[in-house]
Structure formats: C-alpha cells, structure tokens
Amino acid sequence: MGPGGLRRWLSSRAPAPRICVVGSGPAGFYTAQHILKFLATGFLCSTPSCPAFLPEHHDLAQVDIYEKLPVPFGLVRFGVAPDHPEVKNVINTFTHTARSDRCAYYGNVTVGRDVTVGELQQAYHAVVLSYGAEDNRVLGIPGENLSGVYSARAFVGWYNGLPENRDKTDITDCSLAALACSKVKRVWLAGRRGPLQVAFTIKELREMINLPGTQPVLNPADFTGLENAVKDAPRPRKRLTELMIKTALEKHREKAVMAQAAVPRQWGLKFQRSPQEVLPTADGMRVRGVRMALTRLEGSGDSAKAVPTGDMEELECGLVLSSIGYRSLPLDPAVPFDTQHSIIPNNLGRVMGVPGLYCSGWVKRGPVGVIITTMNDSFDTAQSVLEDLQEGVLDVSVSKEGFGAVGSILRSRGIRPVSFSEWEKIDAAEVARGKAAGKPREKIVDPQEMLQLIGH
Structure with a gap:
C-alpha cells in the first residue's frame, strides 16, 4: 500500500x-x-x-x-x-x-x-x-505390507502417544514396558548413498555412540579416503564425518582386541544399499529380511545419486522400519x-x-x-x-x-x-497422572477420553 x-x-x-x-x-x-x-x-x-x-x-x-x-x-x-x-x-x-x-x-x-x-x-x-x-512416504517395493514392517512415523507416534497409533503406544507406559522387554539385539541403519550424504546430525551420532551397553559397528573400509574428501566440506559435515571415521577405527581395534567379549546390543551403518523387496517368512505372513541392491554414487556431495550396480544382498531381520520421510x-x-x-x-x-x-x-x-x-x-x-x-x-x-x-x-x-483453557485441563490431568508414576506426564492417548475429561 x-x-x-x-x-x-x-x-x-x-x-x-x-x-x-x-x-x-x-x-x-x-x-x-x-x-x-x-x-x-x-x-x-x-x-x-x-x-x-x-x-x-x-x-x-x-x-x-x-x-x-x-x-x-x-x-x-x-x-x-x-x-x-x-x-x-x-x-x-x-x-x-x-x-x-x-x-x-x-x-x-x-x-x-x-x-x-x-x-x-x-x-x-x-x-x-x-x-x-x-x-508417510512408502518404499513402493514388494512385501512392504507384511507384518513387521512399519513406517518410522508410526513408530514415533506409538511411543509418543499419537492417538491414531495408540494401540501400538513423554513415553507412554505401555510402550516403555514393550521396549524394556525388547529382544532386539542388533539394528542396522541402511541408506542408498554414502557417509558424505548421511542426514543425521553429529549430536544424534554422539548419542548413538554413547548408548550404554551398545556397540557401534562401522566398517573402516566405508570411510577410506574420506579424510581428504571432507577437508573443504562445511564444518558440520566435516566434524560429523570425522567422528564416524574415528568411531569406525576405534571400534575396529576394540573388536580385534576383545573378539570374545559379549556386547548386549549393537547398531551399525550399511551404506550404498537400496531396498528392493521385503522378504516373507515361509508362511508368507511376516518379514524375515530385506533384499537390497548395492549402489554406486554418481556425482558428489548432497547432489550425488545412487545407481544400482546389479549386485544384490539379503539382510536378515524380523522388523523393518522405513524412515524415508513424511x-x-x-x-x-x-x-x-x-x-x-x-x-x-x-x-x-x-x-x-x-x-x-x-x-x-x-x-x-x-x-x-x-x-x-x-x-x-x-x-x-x-x-x-x-x-x-x-x-x-x-x-x-x-x-x-x-x-x-x-x-x-x-x-x-x-x-x-x-478451547485452550479446556486443553489446559487435559494438560493438568496428564501431569497429575505422570506425577503419580514418577514421570513428567502420562499422556492421554484416546481423543474420546480427552473430550469426556472436559465434559464434551
């Protein structure tokens, strides 16, 4: 104007x-x-x-x-x-x-x-x-609808008490109980591209490395030559890559020295792997693994594209979480x-x-x-x-x-x-329930229960 x-x-x-x-x-x-x-x-x-x-x-x-x-x-x-x-x-x-x-x-x-x-x-x-x-985005591959395959969005919604995911569910009591008795011992994080294209942050990597009773499994060969490649990279990317290299080398040495040591849980990174099919169990009902195409990178940096090499491998697993975006x-x-x-x-x-x-x-x-x-x-x-x-x-x-x-x-x-004042009544009820359980809050996960609480 x-x-x-x-x-x-x-x-x-x-x-x-x-x-x-x-x-x-x-x-x-x-x-x-x-x-x-x-x-x-x-x-x-x-x-x-x-x-x-x-x-x-x-x-x-x-x-x-x-x-x-x-x-x-x-x-x-x-x-x-x-x-x-x-x-x-x-x-x-x-x-x-x-x-x-x-x-x-x-x-x-x-x-x-x-x-x-x-x-x-x-x-x-x-x-x-x-x-x-x-x-959530879908992988668009055979077997994606098998039991045992979930989106990361559904998993996050489950442990955060999102109403639409409440039947799987600051962490709700039922999801905490489920995770406490989890038999999961090894988690692989697989991505189509390489170490220079990972989307996680250095803070997230540090938290993973420092998980109690958990050992990172990083292959030093995945990081060959990357010290020079990241010299001119932006500082966050450089520091993140250097931490991955340091962890890979340290854990590799530890493994050689303590080959017989029992580690309760492990997690690892599998680079340049593109999922092609979720493999079913013999009865065709549940997931038993994922068939992956090995890839090579064309281009560099964030613009690098993953191209299948023609080689395939199978990774055995009983649970698949697709984390490819909302x-x-x-x-x-x-x-x-x-x-x-x-x-x-x-x-x-x-x-x-x-x-x-x-x-x-x-x-x-x-x-x-x-x-x-x-x-x-x-x-x-x-x-x-x-x-x-x-x-x-x-x-x-x-x-x-x-x-x-x-x-x-x-x-x-x-x-x-x-109204917002009615939400504050729900908030107060959640905080009171949490206090009784020694937690910041215990979320109410059923919308109907929320509405009943405020007299709707």
Whole structure:
C-alpha cells in the first residue's frame, strides 16, 4: 500500500484484520506469533525500510488457530523423542501466544470435513494452512505390507502417544514396558548413498555412540579416503564425518582386541544399499529380511545419486522400519496441491492462484528441517501476510466475522471445539497422572477420553 492507500485506510478506519491458521504445530504457532507481534506494534514490516503502520485499532486484530486433535502443538508433542524434553520448551512460547487476548485456539475441528477452506475464507481476511505432513512416504517395493514392517512415523507416534497409533503406544507406559522387554539385539541403519550424504546430525551420532551397553559397528573400509574428501566440506559435515571415521577405527581395534567379549546390543551403518523387496517368512505372513541392491554414487556431495550396480544382498531381520520421510496430503478440493512433491504450490507462502490463502511449514516446503527451520519458514509466510495487508492485496474494508461465523457452522454440524483453557485441563490431568508414576506426564492417548475429561 502506497502512502495514499495507507492514508485512505487510516481515515476509513477499516475493520480489524481477521486471520486464521489451520494446524497448531510449530508452523502454525510460529506463523500466528509473528503476525500478532507486528500487528501489536502497529508495524506491518519488520525491516527499517518499511515504516508502514496499521490503523489505531490494530490491537483488535484476531488470529484463530484450528486443530483437528483436541490437543495442540503437533510434532512438538507427538514427534520429539521423550529423552529430549529440552526441545519441548518451545511449548511455553506457544502457550504464551495462545493465551493472548487476540489469539484463540479451537481444537477438535477437522478443516476439510467439519468446515471447508472456502467457508474459512468467507469468515477471515486471510487463511494460513500449516497442517504439516500427516502421512508417510512408502518404499513402493514388494512385501512392504507384511507384518513387521512399519513406517518410522508410526513408530514415533506409538511411543509418543499419537492417538491414531495408540494401540501400538513423554513415553507412554505401555510402550516403555514393550521396549524394556525388547529382544532386539542388533539394528542396522541402511541408506542408498554414502557417509558424505548421511542426514543425521553429529549430536544424534554422539548419542548413538554413547548408548550404554551398545556397540557401534562401522566398517573402516566405508570411510577410506574420506579424510581428504571432507577437508573443504562445511564444518558440520566435516566434524560429523570425522567422528564416524574415528568411531569406525576405534571400534575396529576394540573388536580385534576383545573378539570374545559379549556386547548386549549393537547398531551399525550399511551404506550404498537400496531396498528392493521385503522378504516373507515361509508362511508368507511376516518379514524375515530385506533384499537390497548395492549402489554406486554418481556425482558428489548432497547432489550425488545412487545407481544400482546389479549386485544384490539379503539382510536378515524380523522388523523393518522405513524412515524415508513424511508427506503432506491434500486438505480440500479448493486448495491447489502438487501430488508429485506433496506440497501446496506457493510463492513465499502465498498459495498460487488463490489470493488470501497462504501456507507455512512442511505443507509449504516439504518435510525437511528442524524446529528452527520451521520457525524461520513460518516467519517468512507471516511476513507475506503482513505485506499483503500493507499493499492492500487483502481487502480489510469488508468486515469479517471470524469464529463468529465458523462457530455457527460447526454448531449446525454438531461439532464442539476444544478451547485452550479446556486443553489446559487435559494438560493438568496428564501431569497429575505422570506425577503419580514418577514421570513428567502420562499422556492421554484416546481423543474420546480427552473430550469426556472436559465434559464434551
């Protein structure tokens, strides 16, 4: 919006912006937080070169967050490992945002079913889709549906108490009991490419190396010549590779000296292996192994491609976890969707061809990065919303009812949303149950039990 447009907006005292965010994970909360921050200050832009202001009634701007589960926080609650509680501290920031007078949380509302995206667009000046990646990619190989084959997403959801995975389930009692009596003695991590392309971090590698009663099994031959190859690599990649080399050599020497020593558990890395088929037991019911193609690399660095050599090998195992990534799903026929990349087509978070519709997080850019990546990405989308308010792309001259309109639609369809204060009752109950068991919390994993707890 130029100076003239801004003056007209200021003089017209246009209705306050009404914005809704779909999804209450990190992407949703960070988007809401950034929008509210700059609407609260009166600034539409965060850069010194953009001194545009909102009208005096900017403090009436409202951001509503919709979530399909009764409980908020997405992957912070359901995706962070129980032994990394420090990562969950961002929940404190999200809670502060949700308690703002200008923010409201509505759980137990499935957008695309209980209310359509078109109905949200009628009720709000801007709609931001931040619903993440709720499905997993598939290997697409024979035998993938055998008993004993699971996605990493299902496994993580199980031990984190994700409602849809609660029948397998900070770690729930039943999953803790199952893992405590686990007979798993050896875990192989197999990847199509080599040591220079691994996706884990040095922190994760250190934690694996230092697992009590567990021995890493790394083949020194896999790292031949890599000392020179990583000399000019970025520092994180260099340090990670050097630690793998050091571990491979040390453990190889230890093995030679203590060949007869009994190690309770082992884990190892198998590079340049591409799964071709999950092999069944004799009765055809369960997994007994995986047939893998050996690969060679074409190219170098992150752009290297794995090409089958023609050689094959079989790896015996009784459990297969496919950890090849999450993927987003289409939410509503009215929303464009790139099925090849499983994202919503967008430009800086603006959904292509649909003014007033935005996206952030994994549904915007794909399931990559950690929470800090999502934070920066969400701030970028929020900035696009703020710029469109400034430029007049979003027509705030027309009053929007926000949840006033959506609430009526939900009531007519028999849907009762869960407020943030009701979530806090569920939270208190989980913390009390955890205290009784000597844990930070014991998650309630059944949505119906959650709703009964708050009188729904």
